Amino acid sequence: MPEEERDGAIARQLAGWFAVAARDLPWRRRRDPYAVWLSEIMLQQTRVETVVPYFERFLGRFPRVEELAAAPLDDVLALWSGLGYYRRARELYACAREVTTRSGGRFPGGGGALRGLPGIGPYTAGAISSIAFGRREPLVDGNVARVFARLEGIDEPIKSSGAVKRLWERAAALVPEDRPGRFNEALMELGATVCTPRDPRCGSCPLERVCVARATGRVGELPVVEEKRKVPVVAMVAAVLRRGDLVLFARRSEGGLFGGLWEPPMVEAASLEGARA
Ligand code: SF4
Numbered sequence: 001m002p003e004e005e006r007d008g009a010i011a012r013q014l015a016g017w018f019a020v021a022a023r024d025l026p027w028r029r030r031r032d033p034y035a036v037w038l039s040e041i042m043l044q045q046t047r048v049e050t051v052v053p054y055f056e057r058f059l060g061r062f063p064r065v066e067e068l069a070a071a072p073l074d075d076v077l078a079l080w081s082g083l084g085y086y087r088r089a090r091e092l093y094a095c096a097r098e099v100t101t102r103s104g105g106r107f108p109g110g111g112g113a114l115r116g117l118p119g120i121g122p123y124t125a126g127a128i129s130s131i132a133f134g135r136r137e138p139l140v141d142g143n144v145a146r147v148f149a150r151l152e153g154i155d156e157p158i159k160s161s162g163a164v165k166r167l168w169e170r171a172a173a174l175v176p177e178d179r180p181g182r183f184n185e186a187l188m189e190l191g192a193t194v195c196t197p198r199d200p201r202c203g204s205c206p207l208e209r210v211c212v213a214r215a216t217g218r219v220g221e222l223p224v225v226e227e228k229r230k231v232p233v234v235a236m237v238a239a240v241l242r243r244g245d246l247v248l249f250a251r252r253s254e255g256g257l258f259g260g261l262w263e264p265p266m267v268e269a270a271s272l273e274g275a276r277a
Pocket residue numbers: 147150151194195196200201202203205206207208209211212213214219
């Protein structure tokens with residue numbers, strides 16, 4: 001099939017599938033930049049089911065970006081508590097303040113201007129620009145990368161610079177003029193619900209007939225993922241110090257892991273062993 005014809009078929013098949021298969025998620029009922037931005041930041045490295053109640057609580061408490069910007073940072077961090085990756089909450093707050101002070105609470109529509117805001121990278125910029133503003137901007141997240149690696153038979157390691165370049169080029173070539181946001185959402189949805197990391201449901205996939213991995217029997221081999229670096233494990237010792245009803249907490253320094261959050265006084269277990277020796 002000629003490439004142009006194949007690209008058109010991919011866009012059509014995806015659109016038809018998404019119209020009936022899309023999950024009903026709260027951020028899909030609102031298409032304004034604030035809600036799209038908030039949901040996309042929360043969804044980074046976090047499961048949809050975990051995000052839903054946080055998204056609703058944030059919008060209940062801060063219905064507009066100006067209200068989020070005007071709140072004390074500690075209130076925002078407290079509401080974020082349990083969602084993890086607290087740097088996102090700090091960048092969310094910094095971004096809300098910048099959008100509010102610079103442009104009265106209006107997000108810019110173009111990907112380039114969005115990428116200049118705190119915490120907004122190419123993926124989030126593509127999501128806001130295409131979904132909220134209807135601009136023909138591509139996006140690639142983990143789900144989209146997996147779909148494209150299989151759909152196009154990309155066998156370079158998925159995080160290598162060569163593969164990343166190819167993925168973005170394919171995403172840019174495929175995103176249509178007409179309803180680009182729906183197309184991007186459909187791709188992400190396909191990766192989340194059908195073209196899953198394990199046991200993809202190729203028999204139910206709208207792209208089965210144009211998928212290179214399916215045609216060549218390489219679905220189980222793609223994407224190529226390099227081994228992850230080992231996560232260091234650090235043992236900590238914490239002291240719980242009480243006086244009456246009071247418990248002592250200290251604030252972590254701003255820069256590092258969990259920067260600015262409160263915790264009981266603690267030190268690395270290894271440093272205590274050193275002191276004892
Ligand atoms: Fe993924 Fe299978 Fe669909 Fe190919 S046919 S895009 S491997 S679910």
